[in-house]
Amino acid sequence: MRTDLRDVTGFRAQQEVRTQRSDPLNSAPMEFNTPAGWRGQFQLDRGSSAVDDLIVQIESDFWTKGSIGSGTIYxxxxxxxxSTSTYEFVGVSLTLIDSGHYHAENIVKQVVAFYASQRKKL
Structure with a gap:
């Protein structure tokens, strides 16, 4: 299911790494990092039910099919x-960490967190 989100007002992503370290007795310590995915979040002004519907579908699939699929973020x-650079986050899982505060005459702001197994440049 493709979901196009309008009115994204913020986006952040951080690479996660797993630190590997060796402390040999006969030389200086060595350390290197191996990729361990990406974590991030984005904020949007709720202009439609798109995010709510996507989260409802993910939750429904879990309870009816017993599985959770992964997605892609561009x-x-x-x-x-x-010029435009395009990045693809693959193996994405989503969490709606703030579905918004609904009150009269104001914009509902939502926040979605994600984990991606990898980031690629297209």
Missing amino acids: QYVTEPDG
Whole structure:
């Protein structure tokens, strides 16, 4: 199921790594990092039920089918020279960490957190 989100107002992603360390007796310590996925979140102004419907579908699939599928997030960045860089986050799981505060005459702001197994440049 493809979901296009309008009015994304913020996006952040951080690489996760697993630190590997060796402390040999006959030389200096060595350390290196191995990739361990990406974590992030994005904020949006609720202009439709798209995020709510997506989360409901994920939850429904779990309770009726006993499984949770993974998804893909595309990030489009306009570079200073006017070109566009496109990044693909794969193996994504989502959590709606704030579905918003609904009150009269105000914009409902939502926050979605994600974990992705890998980030690729397209």
